[in-house]
Amino acid sequence: MPVKILMVCLGNICRSPLAEGLLAAKLPPNKFIVDSAGTGNYHIGKQPDQRSIMTAQKNGIDITNQKARQFTPKDFEEFDYIYVMDNSNYDDVIELAKKEEHKQKVQLILNDLFPGDNVDVPDPYYGLQNGFDMVYEMLDETCTILAKKLIEKHP
16 A cells, blocks of 8 residues: 655645655655645645746656645545645644644654754745745755655655
């Protein structure tokens, strides 16, 4: 049974689609499934933001087939790991957790890069293309660390 990982941001069109595409590219697809969701319902059914798509494409990753969806309490049962992009997403997801076991699955994604600092991945939505590039670099670095840990833990 594959290990299932969920990436979560606010609208599921900027950060979490990039994180999904990056981590999926770094893990063996026969052993891991990576998905993404948003805490908000603003963009359900939509493709990622064009700036996220462009950033991913210029780095050799195709995220055009992703469709935004909203995080639901069922995701706690479905996924082994839940990585959130910022402290606000963390609070929103934790609020939906009914069991301690569910809360334990939720982590800030940059804690693998900055252990214990609870650093947010900035939301590039209202900015320019270079914000998406910066977010990509942060996520690429942390997803490399994350992939290594996951592969070691689930050989």
